[in-house]
Amino acid sequence: MASHPNLGTLCIVENYHGTNMNVVITQDVNHTDLEEGKNAAGDQGLVDHPRLMKHLSIMGEDSPLLNPHAIGMKRNKSSTSSCCAFWKWYSFQIEDRPLVTKAITAGILVGLGSFASQCLPTFYQNGLTSSSINWYQIWEFCLMGVLLQAPVTHYYYLFLDDFLPPTPSPWTSVTLIKLLIDQLVFAPSFLAGVFVFLDVMDGKSIEGIWQHLVSDWCSTIVANWKLWVPATFINLAFCPPCYRVLFSNITFFVWSIILSTLMHHDPTISSSTVTTSSSES
Secondary structure, eight states, rough: EEOOOOTTTEEEEEEEEGSSSSSHHHHHHHHSHHHHHHHHHHHGGGOHHHHHHHHHHGGGGHHHHHHHHHHHHHHSSOHHHHHHHHHHHHHHHHHHHHHHHHHHHHHHHHHHHHHHHHHHHHHHOOOOOOHHHHHHHHHHHHIIIIIIIHHHHHHHHHHHHHOOOOOOOSSSSHHHHHHIIIIIIIHHHHHHHHHHHHHHHHHHHHHHHHHHHHHHHHHHHHHHHHHHHHHHHHHHHOOOOGGGGHHHHHHHHHHHHHHHHHHEEETTTTTTHHHHHHTTO
């Protein structure tokens, strides 16, 4: 409990907008008195918990300190409100801890992509069981997302935007040049790095890694272009810079499922192509 000279008794209520933040509400004080008290004391005069001010910066007008009428909102929010609150929290983390947040996100999405790429063909053929899933492969992909994909793409997009700053309109030569750099320079080299990373995790020799590159790299990069050229254009032209790695990870997740479906219906597509192609983002 806390008190304010102009407002009387205040109390703290948990779980505003589905989060773990605290919000300040009043007892026996109407909205008019609350507004007058806020104007007299300033926004910080109503704050009685440090976590409120931490989240106030991302809540904007939704915060009850800036909008007193929001104080009477119900504590049980709809799923839409919860999703909005989560997105605001995630956006705050992207701005406050960009590399860590992107690494954790990449690890989760890349691991889920590997899991989904194994589930679909297995489910179609024999039914899904825990013994039919290669859990070590999923672990490899999680590590690849955390240690390789997120850091490399994070700094790559920073360099690309510094080298060629974004333009107000996406329909410019700058976007086209970025797309060409991404798909003709970055994507082939990054894909080779993915091959090497996963092969080292599998314990392959240098000769085995080289043979894998020779046999599968060219076909994989051609298959990659069919999805990643339009996806990369959307990413570079329309996505805010801080969300580009997230967009790539989501596209990768879809890409891995598509390749798994193709492998089930087209036996000419090798499992190694599915595994390594889905790593490109």
